[in-house]
Amino acid sequence: MHVPCGEKELAYLKAKDKKLGAVIESLGVLKRPVHDDVFSAVVHHIIGQQISGKAQEAVWSRLCERVGTVNAAHLLALGREELQAVGMSFRKADYILDFAEKVTSESFDITALNGLSDAEIIAALSSLKGIGAWTAEMLMIFTLKRPDVLSFGDFGIQRGLRMLYRHREIDRRRFDRYKKRYSPYASTASLYLWAIAGGAIEGLTDPAATRKK
Known part of the structure; x- marks a missing residue:
């Protein structure tokens, strides 16, 4: 895609x-x-904040090798120390774990995003720790395939x-x-x-x- x-x-x-x-x-x-899995796309974007694309892909590759499928259950099982060990900061690890916990508890509904307006998607994604308007917009283009x-x-x-x-x-x-x-x-x-x-x-x-x- x-x-x-x-x-x-x-x-x-x-x-x-x-x-x-x-x-x-x-x-x-x-x-x-496009990176069409919303959960792993959010994690990928958090990893990439304030580092080069090459460094982002290196950390992402190590994470994928460590957990296989990047999903909430696997990341919560991995924990903060192990996330940091693949090359990210503790702050990013905390953002990712907070996101995973919200998805697991269903306080953040990924599946509901497709039914929202562009402005509502930006508001919803920006409510997550470590996600701002720019990251939300990139997710809209490269994950949610929003056309405008x-x-x-x-x-x-x-x-x-x-x-x-x-x-x-x-x-x-x-x-x-x-x-x-x-x-x-x-x-x-x-x-x-x-x-x-x-x-x-x-x-x-x-x-x-x-x-x-």
Whole structure:
């Protein structure tokens, strides 16, 4: 499974925005896999906070080797010391165990997320220790497969918007205008903005980097 990036989404975005359309034509279909198990996806995101992607995957690999399936029962059985031993901080271990306990006690209902609005999902996930709005938005795109997510707090999205539209900064009003333009397929647009931010379009620079000091 991948983040939606099919003919329907791409045709809509190309019709709505010529600049983004040119990028889509240049890069073609972008395939970003989804992590469709919500519980393990939350754990994976908590592990990855404030560390590199490479370090995140190393810790995740050790955890998977230790417990097999990453679920609430296995993590609670493992405990705080053993979680820390695979390479995460005690704080992250505590966040993960708190989440596992809430899922086990059914005080947090993972299965209910699919029936919520985007705003309700952000509120629900942000109620968990160690999860903020940005992480909730990433889970919405890469786990819950919500089609209309554009994250104001994501540095790559901000950079991609600056580069594509030649702005030195993206304030909330400007951001909301682009979000409305991309809707209802902002998640697909996000893939291309991240690609732009990562240098996928040769010669496209970040205007913020040229600001006079």
